[in-house]
Every structure is written in C-alpha cells, then in structure tokens.
Amino acid sequence: MVGNTYEALPFYHSGTGREMCQWLTHIKLSRIIILTSIVLFIVPLFTHYYLSKVESDVPDRDMYRTFSTLEAFEDFTSMKASQLKMRIEEMFRIKISVSNELRDLSAKRQRLQSEVNSLTQKIDELKQELLHQQTDLDRLKISVEQAQVAQKEAVERNTPELAPPKRILINTLPIVLPSTNPRSCRMYNCFDHSRCALTSGFPVYLYDPDQFSVVSPGWDVDGFLKTTIKQTLGYNPHLTRNPAEACVYIVLIGEALSLHQKRNQRHNKALDIKKLQALPYWGGDGRNHILLNLARRDLSADSGNIFSNLDTGRAIVVQSTFYRNQFRDDFDLIVPPILGPPGGDVWQECAQMLPARRKYLLSFQGEMRTFMGTAMTYQIDDADIDLEKLIIDDNNIDAFIIQHLKDMSNGITLDKFFIQFECIPASMESKPVETLDWSLCGTDSSRRAILKESTFALILAPSNATLLTTSFMQARLYEALRAGSIPVILGGDQILLNYNEVVDWRRAVIFLPKARVTEMHFLLRAVPDNDLLTIRRQGRLIWERYMSTAQGVVDTTIAVIRDRLGIPPLPASQTPSPSVFNESFVPLKSDAIIAEPEAEESLGPLEPPYPSPAFKRNYTTLLIQNHEIWNDWMDPFNLYPQLPFDTVLPSDAKFLGSEVGFRPIGKGAGGAGKEFSESLGGNYPREQFTIVMLTYEREQVLINSLARLYGLPYLNKVLVVWNSPKPPVEDLKWPDIGVPIHVIKAPRNSLNNRFLPFDAIETEAVLSIDDDAHLRHDEIMFGFRVWREHRDRVVGFPGRFHAWDQNYHNAWNYNSNYSCELSMVLTGAAFIHKHYTYLYTHWLPQAIRDKVDEYMNCEDIAMNFLISHLTRKPPVKVTSRWTFRCPGCPVSLSEDDTHFQERHKCINFFSQVFGYMPLLNTQYRADSILFKTRIPHDKQKCFKFI
Ligand SMILES: *[C@@H]1O[C@H](CO)[C@@H](O)[C@H](O)[C@H]1NC(C)=O
Numbered sequence: 008m009v010g011n012t013y014e015a016l017p018f019y020h021s022g023t024g025r026e027m028c029q030w031l032t033h034i035k036l037s038r039i040i041i042l043t044s045i046v047l048f049i050v051p052l053f054t055h056y057y058l059s060k061v062e063s064d065v066p067d068r069d070m071y072r073t074f075s076t077l078e079a080f081e082d083f084t085s086m087k088a089s090q091l092k093m094r095i096e097e098m099f100r101i102k103i104s105v106s107n108e109l110r111d112l113s114a115k116r117q118r119l120q121s122e123v124n125s126l127t128q129k130i131d132e133l134k135q136e137l138l139h140q141q142t143d144l145d146r147l148k149i150s151v152e153q154a155q156v157a158q159k160e161a162v163e164r165n166t167p168e169l170a171p172p173k174r175i176l177i178n179t180l181p182i183v184l185p186s187t188n189p190r191s192c193r194m195y196n197c198f199d200h201s202r203c204a205l206t207s208g209f210p211v212y213l214y215d216p217d218q219f220s221v222v223s224p225g226w227d228v229d230g231f232l233k234t235t236i237k238q239t240l241g242y243n244p245h246l247t248r249n250p251a252e253a254c255v256y257i258v259l260i261g262e263a264l265s266l267h268q269k270r271n272q273r274h275n276k277a278l279d280i281k282k283l284q285a286l287p288y289w290g291g292d293g294r295n296h297i298l299l300n301l302a303r304r305d306l307s308a309d310s311g312n313i314f315s316n317l318d319t320g321r322a323i324v325v326q327s328t329f330y331r332n333q334f335r336d337d338f339d340l341i342v343p344p345i346l347g348p349p350g351g352d353v354w355q356e357c358a359q360m361l362p363a364r365r366k367y368l369l370s371f372q373g374e375m376r377t378f379m380g381t382a383m384t385y386q387i388d389d390a391d392i393d394l395e396k397l398i399i400d401d402n403n404i405d406a407f408i409i410q411h412l413k414d415m416s417n418g419i420t421l422d423k424f425f426i427q428f429e430c431i432p433a434s435m436e437s438k439p440v441e442t443l444d445w446s447l448c449g450t451d452s453s454r455r456a457i458l459k460e461s462t463f464a465l466i467l468a469p470s471n472a473t474l475l476t477t478s479f480m481q482a483r484l485y486e487a488l489r490a491g492s493i494p495v496i497l498g499g500d501q502i503l504l505n506y507n508e509v510v511d512w513r514r515a516v517i518f519l520p521k522a523r524v525t526e527m528h529f530l531l532r533a534v535p536d537n538d539l540l541t542i543r544r545q546g547r548l549i550w551e552r553y554m555s556t557a558q559g560v561v562d563t564t565i566a567v568i569r570d571r572l573g574i575p576p577l578p579a580s581q582t583p584s585p586s587v588f589n590e591s592f593v594p595l596k597s598d599a600i601i602a603e604p605e606a607e608e609s610l611g612p613l614e615p616p617y618p619s620p621a622f623k624r625n626y627t628t629l630l631i632q633n634h635e636i637w638n639d640w641m642d643p644f645n646l647y648p649q650l651p652f653d654t655v656l657p658s659d660a661k662f663l664g665s666e667v668g669f670r671p672i673g674k675g676a677g678g679a680g681k682e683f684s685e686s687l688g689g690n691y692p693r694e695q696f697t698i699v700m701l702t703y704e705r706e707q708v709l710i711n712s713l714a715r716l717y718g719l720p721y722l723n724k725v726l727v728v729w730n731s732p733k734p735p736v737e738d739l740k741w742p743d744i745g746v747p748i749h750v751i752k753a754p755r756n757s758l759n760n761r762f763l764p765f766d767a768i769e770t771e772a773v774l775s776i777d778d779d780a781h782l783r784h785d786e787i788m789f790g791f792r793v794w795r796e797h798r799d800r801v802v803g804f805p806g807r808f809h810a811w812d813q814n815y816h817n818a819w820n821y822n823s824n825y826s827c828e829l830s831m832v833l834t835g836a837a838f839i840h841k842h843y844t845y846l847y848t849h850w851l852p853q854a855i856r857d858k859v860d861e862y863m864n865c866e867d868i869a870m871n872f873l874i875s876h877l878t879r880k881p882p883v884k885v886t887s888r889w890t891f892r893c894p895g896c897p898v899s900l901s902e903d904d905t906h907f908q909e910r911h912k913c914i915n916f917f918s919q920v921f922g923y924m925p926l927l928n929t930q931y932r933a934d935s936i937l938f939k940t941r942i943p944h945d946k947q948k949c950f951k952f953i
Pocket residue numbers: 171577578622623625646
C-alpha cells in the first residue's frame with residue numbers, strides 16, 4: 008500500500024526540491040528510505056560497536072553480520088572521524104529535506120485523493136441521475152401508455168354511461184277505488200306500484216297520530232309509542248311531509264290501551280274501522296297504507312290482534328300476533344314488540360357471550376292459562392302414551408311435552424334444567440284470556456337472570472296452531488336473544504318469526520317440530536361450542552339491529568317494504584370536508600422534494616386523478632347480496648357507493664367483452680417485475696387510493712411527510728385532517744407533490760376524525776397514515792396491491808396483538824412485543840376500505856367512540872375490532888422491511904406508559920361492548936411473489952427489496 012502510493016509520487020512531483028528530482032527519478036523512493044534509515048540508524052550503532060570493540064574482544068555475531076552488510080555500501084571503517092561527522096551531517100540534511108518533501112507529497116496526495124473521491128462521487132451521482140432519468144422516462148412511457156389505454160377506452164366505450172332517470176315522484180293523492188277482496192291480497196294485486204318509482208327514493212308519509220286517531224272512543228294509543236314513533240320516523244330519511252308524493256302511508260294504531268283499564272275489553276273493539284276508512288288518503292281501499300300495530304305492554308296471547316275479522320282493505324298489516332288464516336304471505340309483516348328504549352346504544356342490556364356453556368342447558372318459565380284463569384293441569388296416567396292419538400289433539404301433545412320436559416329435568420343427567428310450568432308466586436289476578444298461548448312468568452329482571460344462566464331458552468309454539476305468531480312468543484324470543492340464550496322453538500315448523508322475509512332465523516334459532524321433543528336433549532347436547540357461539544353471535548346481531556330499539560323496529564319495517572319493491576335505500580350520508588383555508592387564501596407552495604432513496608425503482612404509472620366508479624350496483628346489490636345485507640354485513644338501511652364485498656368478474660371476462668378498466672399484467676400474457684410495474688393486474692379494474700393523515704400542531708413533521716409522497720403512483724389525493732383549532736401558519740410552504748392536498752378543518756379535536764367518511768374521499772382504498780410515519784414508496788405500492796386482494800380487511804404494516812393476562816387479572820392486554828402471531832394492524836399505516844369509515848362513524852356503538860375521545864387513544868384498535876367483528880377475519884400484515892417512525896422526528900406520545908395502560912383498558916372495554924373478543928389471530932404475512940426467489944438476471948423481481 009505504502010509502496011504503491013510512493014511509486015505514484017514521481018509522476019505528480021513538482022515545485023520545491025526540484026534538485027532532488029533527477030535523483031529521485033533514478034532511484035526508487037523506497038530504496039531511498041531504506042538507505043536513509045540504514046544510514047540514520049545503523050551508523051550510530053556502528054559507531055557504538057566500533058568503540059565497544061576497542062574495549063572488548065568478544066565479537067558480537069549479529070553485529071558482525073550487520074557490519075559486513077554495511078560494508079557493501081561503503082567502507083565506513085576507513086573514514087576519519089571528521090569525515091564521518093560531515094557525512095552524518097550531510098545525511099541529516101538529506102533526511103530533513105526528504106522528510107519535508109515527504110510531508111509535502113503526502114499533503115498533495117491527500118488533496119488529490121479527495122479530488123479523486125469527489126470525482127468518483129460525481130460519476131456515481133451522474134450514474135444515479137442517469138438511472139433516475141431512465142426511470143423517469145420509463146415511468147413517463149408507462150404513464151403515456153396507460154393514458155393511451157384510458158383514452159382508447161373512453162373513445163370506444165361499449166357500454167355508454169346511462170344517466171339514471173330523473174327522480175320520479177307521483178304528485179297526486181290516491182283516488183278512490185272500489186274495495187276488493189282483502190283476503191287475497193298480495194303485492195301484485197293490492198299494492199299500487201305507480202306511486203313508487205325505482206328512483207323515487209321511497210317517500211313515506213306518517214299520519215300524525217294526534218291528528219288522525221283511528222281508535223275507538225275509550226281507547227288510546229300508548230303515549231310512549233306515539234312520541235317515540237313520531238320521533239324515530241323523523242330520523243328516517245324516507246319520511247316526507249307531502250302526502251301527494253308519498254309511496255306509502257303509515258297509520259300508527261297501537262298498542263291501543265283501554266282508558267278504563269277494563270282488561271276484559273276485547274281488543275278488536277279498539278279499532279274504529281269507520282275512522283280508518285275515513286283517513287284522507289285511504290282511497291277507498293287503503294292501498295299503500297301500512298297499519299302499524301306495535302305491542303309493548305300487553306303481551307298476552309292474542310291481545311294485540313285488533314284487526315281480526317275487520318276489513319282493513321288493501322292495507323298492509325304490521326303487528327306481532329297473527330292467526331294463520333289472517334296473515335297474507337309476503338304482504339303483511341310480523342314485527343317484534345317494542346320492549347327496548349327508543350334508540351341509542353343497547354349493548355349494556357346484553358349478556359356477555361362467553362362462556363359458551365352456561366349453568367343450565369335449557370330453561371323455560373311460563374304458564375298456560377284457561378278461560379277461567381286457573382293454571383291448566385294435565386293428567387298423564389299411563390306411562391304408555393299413545394303418541395298417534397296425542398298428535399291429533401293439540402292440547403294432548405302439549406301435555407305430553409310438558410310431562411316429557413319434567414321427566415327430563417328430573418332424570419339422571421348431569422345437565423341442569425330450569426323448567427317452570429306454573430308461575431311462582433302465582434301471577435296476578437286471573438285474567439280471562441283465551442288459552443291460546445303461554446304467558447310469561449316473573450318479572451323482566453328475574454327472567455333475565457335465568458336466561459343469562461341458560462345456554463338454550465325453550466320457546467313453546469302456541470298450543471292452538473291457528474296462531475301463526477303471538478306477541479308473547481316474540482317477546483320471549485326478544486328476551487332470549489338479549490340474554491344470549493339460544494332460542495329453541497318447539498313447534499318451530501308451525502310459526503313465523505319477525506321479519507321472516509329477510510332475516511335468516513335458522514342461523515340464530517333452533518326450530519324443532521313438537522314431535523321431536525324426545526330428541527331435543529340429544530340434539531342440544533350435540534351442538535359444539537364453536538357453533539353455539541356462532542349462533543349466539545348471530546342472534547345478538549339480529550337483536551341489536553332489528554329488534555332492540557323502537558328506532559330499529561320502525562327502520563326495519565320501512566326497509567322490508569322498500570326491499571320488496573326493489574327500491575334501493577338512500578345513500579349513506581358522508582361527512583363534508585371543508586377546507587381549513589378560506590376561499591381567498593392561496594397557500595404557499597414549495598419545490599422542496601424529498602427524494603426517496605429507492606427512487607430508481609419504477610413502481611407504476613403516474614396518472615391523472617381517477618375516482619373509483621360509484622353507485623354502480625344500486626339495483627343489484629339488494630338482489631344478489633340480499634341475504635348478506637340483512638344477515639351478515641347488517642346494513643340494509645343505507646346505500647353505499649361501493650362495498651368491500653362487490654362481486655368479481657371471471658378472469659376471462661376482461662378479455663372477452665368486459666375489458667373496460669382492466670389493466671392485466673403484460674396485457675394478459677403475464678410477466679415478471681418489468682411488466683408488473685407497468686400495470687395493476689389483479690381481479691379488479693384499475694383504481695387509485697387516497698391518503699388520509701391526521702395531524703395536530705406538528706407542521707414541519709407533516710410537511711416532510713407530505714413531501715416524501717412526491718411521485719407516488721396510483722395516489723389520487725391526500726387528505727390532511729387538521730385537528731387543531733388553530734389554522735396552519737400562513738407562511739407554511741406546502742410541497743407540490745403532483746396530486747391535490749386537501750386540508751380539512753376538523754369539526755373538533757378527536758381521533759375519531761381519522762375515520763370520518765369524508766365526501767372528498769373518492770376512492771375505495773384509503774391509506775390511513777400517521778403524520779410521522781415514514782413508509783417507502785415500494786412499501787406503499789405493495790400494500791396497495793395486497794389490499795386489492797383483501798378489500799374487506801385491514802391491510803398494513805405495524806402488527807400488534809391482544810394477549811391474555813393470566814397471571815394478574817384474567818383479562819386482555821395490548822401487546823406490541825415481538826411475536827409470531829398478531830391480531831391487529833395499526834391504522835397508523837394501513838389500507839382500509841372507505842365503507843368501514845361509514846360504519847365506524849354511524850354503526851359502531853357510541854360508547855366506543857366516546858372511549859376513544861376520553862383517552863385520546865385507541866381509535867386504531869376500535870377499527871380492528873369493527874372489521875374483525877363484521878368479517879370474522881384477522882387483518883393482513885404486509886412485508887417487514889420498512890421504517891415506521893422517522894429518525895429525528897419528535898418522540899410520539901404513543902411510547903409512554905399511560906398510553907399502554909389505556910390501550911389495555913380499551914381492549915377490555917371494547918370486547919365488553921361487543922360481548923366477546925372479535926379479534927382473531929394470524930400467523931401469516933404477505934410478501935411479494937418473487938421475493939427471495941432466484942430468477943434469471945434478464946428478469947426483474949416484482950419489487951427490488953420486498
Ligand atoms: C345510484 O344511486 C345514487 C345515489 O342515490 C345516485 O347518485 C346514482 O346516480 C345512482 N346510480 C344509478 C346507476 O342509478
């Protein structure tokens with residue numbers, strides 16, 4: 008090394024010491040050094056030797072050898088002392104001169120070295136620049152190609168956009184028509200569809216119950232219902248005040264209560280049919296009228312059935328009790344009684360879902376009353392019962408059932424039963440009601456206590472099979488579902504439950520014919536825990552959504568009729584996105600761009616903004632996915648622009664007729680990294696994503712994060728949610744990143760703002776990101792591509808999990824330790840579907856959003872709960888190679904201990920609200936396909952690093 012450097016020196020040599028130059032060019036410098044050192048070190052040694060030799064005759068062999076070596080250079084011994092001195096001095100001079108020269112040379116060397124360095128660096132930079140330009144060029148080429156495809160598509164669109172027809176509203180009141188036979192009513196012959204165009208939005212008119220009373224003198228509509236129904240309908244978006252444009256007219260009839268408290272009043276005297284027929288828009292036959300007769304307090308047998316034997320014309324009857332021959336299929340509607348609050352959160356009413364098996368396997372509390380008001384007694388004399396004979400006689404089969412259940416609960420089994428056929432203490436004064444159905448025993452809270460301890464709740468269908476449904480049975484169903492006790496209906500084949508048109512009750516209730524009573528115990532024991540909990544969860548979903556509150560019952564009733572007519576719901580309301588800047592203010596721009604270190608990788612075309620197509624499936628979602636809407640995703644009340652569950656075309660469709668929007672990889676031929684980076688591929692048409700970033704008074708951190716987004720492919724827009732009440736400083740320079748940056752003035756400082764369904768979000772994919780998160784472009788791209796295949800899940804980077812804390816308090820802990828299993832992906836850097844922002848804001852129990860505000864924490868946990876609850880799927884974690892927090896950024900508040908403590912509390916609180924822990928574990932992470940695969944060098948990987 009040293010030699011090499013010195014060898015190079017003569018070439019650069021110049022300036023001082025030029026006289027040495029000739030000499031130096033002749034003799035290699037290394038030799039000079041050797042020579043000089045020999046002279047400098049050996050001569051004194053020699054002198055010493057010479058002197059010592061005079062004194063002693065003992066030859067030192069080593070010295071002697073050195074001496075003889077030196078002789079080869081010069082014969083020092085023959086020199087005189089003065090000559091020697093001169094020689095030494097001369098040598099010293101040479102030494103000084105040489106060392107000066109050396110110092111000089113080394114300084115020069117350093118200078119030149121640094122020059123070389125800077126030049127190589129420049130070369131590197133130029134190379135880099137070339138690569139950059141090349142990438143930019145490539146990217147532009149791709150972009151141009153994509154733009155050409157898009158243009159071509161626009162030109163030769165094979166299915167031109169058809170504008171929906173104008174909202175057609177009828178503008179006349181119903182004309183009077185002669186009455187038809189009401190018994191044969193179905194939608195096709197009794198409903199006037201001309202009042203309800205597909206695009207009408209289904210306007211609903213309510214006769215004000217105070218103004219238009221239809222009950223007989225001496226009766227009144229329950230005051231609570233009157234106020235509540237008026238109020239809840241006021242919140243329903245379908246309500247109209249203009250009777251001329253209405254599609255349906257709602258008449259609130261009950262629960263009708265006798266003002267004189269004479270309980271022996273027959274309920275079918277409650278309705279004044281003349282008043283009903285005199286309603287201003289009755290039109291002679293009551294078509295498109297909905298008679299809402301809700302049960303609330305009086306739940307005995309057929310009490311609520313005030314229409315039996317009355318001519319209600321073509322009006323749709325909505326109540327909880329029907330005779331079999333009275334109920335008109337797919338025309339009348341069975342609803343649950345109103346037993347809950349007007350609206351709001353109901354989760355506190357519910358029992359926790361676990362453990363799967365409770366103290367009692369089965370419970371029943373009820374009493375059958377005779378005409379005379381005494382409890383009916385059954386006599387079973389023989390052990391040998393003639394079942395055939397019993398089946399013919401309804402009462403006898405009930406007697407057999409009761410006897411069997413009694414035997415079962417007293418029999419030798421480890422299962423516990425709570426079976427009570429006579430109310431203890433005997434209920435109230437005897438009520439002379441017909442013995443058509445069972446009545447409830449005990450108080451609401453005593454029954455609730457038993458039900459909370461029961462795995463299954465027995466419901467006996469009415470003994471008199473002419474009853475199709477009774478408010479008692481519906482009330483019992485309500486209580487069972489609320490307590491998480493799975494309803495088992497003996498005689499389930501002879502009855503109908505509420506909203507049976509749309510609700511798939513078989514997923515929440517066990518229906519058994521009465522004849523199966525002897526097999527019931529076996530069957531119930533055969534239900535495994537996982538199914539128990541699935542059934543229980545489904546029951547609770549149905550209960551919460553459709554039965555628990557007056558609002559739920561009213562909204563569901565309207566939604567079922569609308570659904571029958573094939574009219575889509577009204578669009579879900581979005582949150583306006585007001586800019587934080589006023590109209591006259593133009594924010595300053597800056598050109599500062601923070602280039603990504605991996606920017607030489609071409610990740611995709613830069614396109615003009617392309618919002619996701621919206622509201623394409625207005626009329627088909629409720630046909631194709633009706634079952635899921637009512638029973639899985641649980642929102643039949645709103646129309647969404649897109650769903651994470653939208654249907655997929657088969658992959659040949661994108662080559663045979665349905666090409667529009669698709670960007671297959673290599674035009675369908677496939678390909679490795681190069682072709683991959685040029686098109687989105689996948690099963691869905693092209694799309695872009697929106698970045699939503701929440702920020703609070705960290706302007707520079709925010710600006711840096713924004714600047715890093717420059718040149719990000721498929722980015723549609725950036726929304727910055729400005730949580731601070733102070734507007735941004737006026738001289739803040741906003742980077743120009745090629746897509747709009749929309750800064751939204753948040754209504755108030757809340758972390759829930761991160762998930763508001765802003766109308767400015769025009770894409771399905773939303774990348775939720777912290778203002779200090781530093782994701783690389785390739786990571787974002789990969790995340791986006793993975794999300795496109797898991798549109799219903801959280802797809803993102805920081806994984807966390809919920810850990811069971813057995814040692815301390817048998818509860819959940821939030822955990823961010825290294826782990827091979829995760830159950831949450833934090834929304835500090837994750838893709839979610841915009842649909843979930845609606846649900847987070849309008850569907851999630853308010854208590855959860857309140858908790859987020861209380862702690863200023865946990866909104867990301869809440870989103871994971873919501874999505875896992877709805878989909879029963881864990882989140883998807885994508886590739887690991889990334890840097891979450893930016894170095895040098897201020898330490899975020901999430902590091903301190905209270906933050907963690909709050910997150911423990913959130914997890915436990917949220918799972919209480921849901922009634923179970925919805926999070927699911929996963930041990931899986933997504934990496935790109937050719938990651939860590941050996942590929943030929945003429946091929947590219949999907950991504951260079953991930
Ligand atoms: C679907 O409904 C939405 C919201 O009402 C409306 O904006 C859109 O035009 C409708 N689309 C079609 C194709 O009818």
